[in-house]
Amino acid sequence: MLALILDDAEMNNLVIVAALRPLAGCTPRDFTAPEEALAFAEAHACEIGVVITDYEMPGMDGIAFIQALRRIPELATVPVVMVTSFDQRSLRRAALEAGATDFLAKPADPVEIRARVSNLLALSTAHRVQREHAAQLAREVATAVAMVEEREREIVSTLMRAAEHRDADTGDHIVRVSAYVGLIAEALGQSAAECRQLSLAATMHDVGKIAVPDSILLKPGALTPEERREMELHAERGQRILGGSASSVMRLAAEIAVSHHERWDGAGYPHRLRGEAIPLSGRIVAVADVFDALTTERPYKEAWTPERARAHMAENAGAHFDPRVVEAFLSRWDQIEAFLTIGRQHRHVPHAA
Incomplete structure (x- = not known):
């Protein structure tokens, strides 16, 4: 499962990537430009299990990035962590309203990063299993409905042949x-x-x-x-x-x-x-x-x-x-x-x- 990492400071990305590498089943992909990160997210939406983003970035800040990310249907429920040195309540509220799931403070602690991301990947996996189960149920219901509709068409056809x-x-x-x-x-x-x-x-x-x-x-x-x-x-x-x-x-x-x-x-x-x-x-x-x-x-x-x-x-x-x-x-x-x-x-x- 992919972990998408976004920070305009490449050194911060390297710290997070190094913290996540030991996690089994987690492949970190880091970006320094929000536009590139969004393009990658759209192309690999079904593979992404967690997103970690900085707040303060040139052009598009972390809140705008989260809002854009949430508009990608497959990423509507994927956990998103905001990493920031700011500890303002208004910022956290805005991030939560935009769709943030959790927060990490700078400087990032590798142990804390690993623990948080491990838990969020488990949550993401559970969401994915639930979605797949719901999709399977929807397919089964659609098949059953199609069979019922076909039987009804047969009945109608029989009645109409009698009328003809x-x-x-x-x-x-x-x-x-x-x-x-x-x-x-x-x-x-x-x-x-x-x-x-x-x-x-x-x-x-x-x-x-x-x-x-x-x-x-x-x-x-x-x-x-x-x-x-x-x-x-x-x-x-x-x-x-x-x-x-x-x-x-x-x-x-x-x-x-x-x-x-x-x-x-x-x-x-x-x-x-x-x-x-x-x-x-x-x-x-x-x-x-x-x-x-x-x-x-x-x-x-x-x-x-x-x-x-x-x-x-x-x-x-x-x-x-x-x-x-x-x-x-x-x-x-x-x-x-x-x-x-x-x-x-x-x-x-x-x-x-």
Whole structure:
């Protein structure tokens, strides 16, 4: 383990180097210029076990050196000893605030130097072992999380394959909705992990439609009031299909399934929720789902132009949609447009209700 030594007086460095040479596992490296010492510290940060620095030096004093040293992430907890002939309380306080661990007075006593540094190297070793253990745990947790996420993706893929048996174009719709949802969530400030989870859960928003008869789901025309009531049951059916799982993705998907047809003004279904009583996930998917339905050809209508659909979303902010979600959606318009090229030519697409 390296012991970095800094003093502008070379003779002082020689005394400390000589005191440390008998320590097993300790290799002293001395410098007379703070800039050179910092460059070495940055290049060998993982090898340094202790730093010993003088206070009074030209250009950069010991406190400024310690502050610069602490900005190197790998050296944030490495013990730092300040050697000085000054015995002022204010100086020691400033050094401690900068990140000093211990102090040695000049002239340095080789026996004391060796004892102090030996103890600090042991402390540094303990810190390093702890960091490595924490890093190993983090890697194990990341591996476990990745396995769980992969299983969840497999479950989602299975459900979506079942849905696609009803209509082959369902796959294109969920790909686009999932992409829009991720962009909206990102614009709303959600974390990368939250965006990924929401995008995955959103792919299952219409899974309840697997229980809707083909005569209604694939009807090439407007639905009767009775048929529309049957179609609207897909929201609660989706919640029942997805609900009760220990998986956070499945719970989120169930929340989306039952809430993505609610309206900001309370005129939606199935529970007539209003405003922020609607889960945010449902409000986000509502915007993505309706926009994709508008810009896609359906059995009962032609596809709208992106500009017309965009105007519709803006006009219905505060009525159908959460205004904040619409604002987030429109803030990513350039990226939204990029997805409009995916599967735009639909010949036979289910009703969007």
